[in-house]
Amino acid sequence: MQESKSSITFEVTGGTPLKGEITPQGAKNEALQILCAVLLTPETVTIHNIPNIRDVNKLIELLTDLGVEVKKISADTYSFTAKHVNLNFLETPDFKQKAAALRGSIMILGPLLARFGKAKMPKPGGDKIGRRRLDTHFLGFQRLGARFNYDADDNFYEIDASQLQGCYILLDEASVTGTANVVMTAVLAKGKTTIYNAACEPYLQQLCLMLNRMGAKISGVGSNLLHIEGVESLGGTEHTMLPDMIEIGSFIGMAAMTASEITIKNARIDQLGLIPTIFQRLGIQLEFRNDDIYIPAQEHYEIEKFIDGSILTIADAPWPGFTPDLLSIVLVTATQAKGTVLIHQKMFESRLFFVDKLIDMGAQIILCDPHRATVIGLDRTYPLRAISMTSPDIRAGVSLLIAAMSANGTSIIRNAEQIDRGYQEIDTRLNALGAKIKRI
Template structure:
């Protein structure tokens, strides 16, 4: 198990380029299964979760060719569907939550799709009901092997379009159902659909392949099924979660950092949320410039009550950045209530921040009150374990701002979502080493 050793308390300076969006890449890669023609995808991040999915596609028979950094072609013209029932797939699929999204494309094109219960972050209950209820409404038969935790859907006579109201605006659930519906007979209407930029990107890619999807960017999607899809070239957006992470890093280390080519129009509430925490950030073309600042003061509501930062489906604030916001607030002037609505285990990492000297009251599994130090008292270095991707990067940011040398174990969790993070941080002055 590898670790990071971080000497904190140093200011950083320079430019950083965000990687391609992890959450988009996982959807887009699954979509290559919808066509026998070649699909080229650019700006794919080189991270553990994405590389695992590419390996699964290769084992399934997809011809994968790397053209250069982050650029690949995929051709799914001769798949080995027997792999889906192999022990190897049960092992590989269960280690990656994003693998669930291969089911929709396989069901649409081949009339069957299987998946072991997928893994991923241990951040609370993450139901798959939305995915399979959508497939059932499209005409698939569902089965579940409780002994092996193995899911299957079959539609030997094909799928048929229908109207459905999703029980929750699940991003991966919507993506899976959309990929199944594009080859279904007739019209499918999906209400309460997720509309995150990642989902919009998937829909645009599918339309470029010949799909007929209307309402992209809204929570009402109308899909007219087509007989087949062709190839295309697609570029993945910059990762908004990583962009938010760098904003938090700049604030906590009181550093001047420029984040390049961020795709401002796809950041939603992220810049404004950090501004409410008192952080100065400027738009320079398509870049974000965070100047060096001695401190930042959390705004109150107009009636003087404490600010609440909470997550919500898009265009609300993304839950993946609440851990970053929480860490940033430990050195702010003022107090804030963090309300993590979607996952009941995502705030449990705060005990590690409390060990570092942060003033945090964990009210319940979903809410934490943070009383900022205003940089009058530094966080103290410690040894900690990364429990998941987002908590891991938050602890890393805390360590970079702390006094002394910290150790973070289980950094494989961070590597699942952040590309070569130690090298990129060293390039802007961070003192961080990877120890095998």
């Protein structure tokens, strides 16, 4: 497993085109839900294509601490048997520390409430990208009959769910983790649950399909209206995770920025939604070869305009809209395109603050407000210049890495362990294509 190290720095020498094939890791956002779902059954669940990244490894560690029997079968395949779950672990300082440091830990709540009728949870951590509310999770639990108590002194949520009853739930926002948590709670609740304004990302579809294989009765998968008939118990299953769409988008942007010829293998193109289209709107050529995406080396790529000639706007939206996790990548990729684009990050108010680093590198960007940035593409007339910088979160970290790979000179990216939280051995894999990234 990838170790959790503090204070990692990447030294990146830019200006080198890459060439070759790269296979995306398993989807991080899917992994965090799927791994928590193993708590719903005492039977064995085998999961393939698990990414070896910090956030996922920490969650596996947390499951082990809870008494789940974890067996590593191969590099990316594990089996989980949650036969003897130790709920007393939730009372320990060790649990408080580990769960508070990992945002994905919030998703153990749904399965624990569904199967055991009670749970405890400290306020979770995660990226510093603005306020991320947990109300959707808790309102859903409450509608199903859970009672919870927040102790402000020790930052703990205590939840009693001994009488879970199916009901109609209209979620206040189409939160992916919120929907996942409520779905996992409802599958073992008595009676029928209807969830409207449900998130319908591929991650969530994968979770629902896996739960159905375990014996759940969920219909409407892939839409924003889910119907769940509660069942008595769930059994074991086997599941293969999708490739990480955020990594795929990152590789497309990286290929364009560094004028590289890259093939992304086994991309599950049918599950990528608008992602290829948005990068094509930036002028990036993509060829779909069976399930691979081939990106030819491009010296120039030009941003499309809207039909009436106005400046293109790219904004995030709930699925099947464009994912907010790739807006940072689109923004950095646009800096060397020809043309202008407005990037509108609706969901998080602190995710665009990394653009000051890109401006220091010579990019032409106007930060209009915390949610919007206008990028004036340089069409490679002025390459970015190398600087020293710090990564604020996972996605900004990779955006800065892409910028550094296209820049003249050697850049330093501190706090690179943020990148390790979401991207598996990224330096090793990119160096195999010809990148020059040194881990310090």
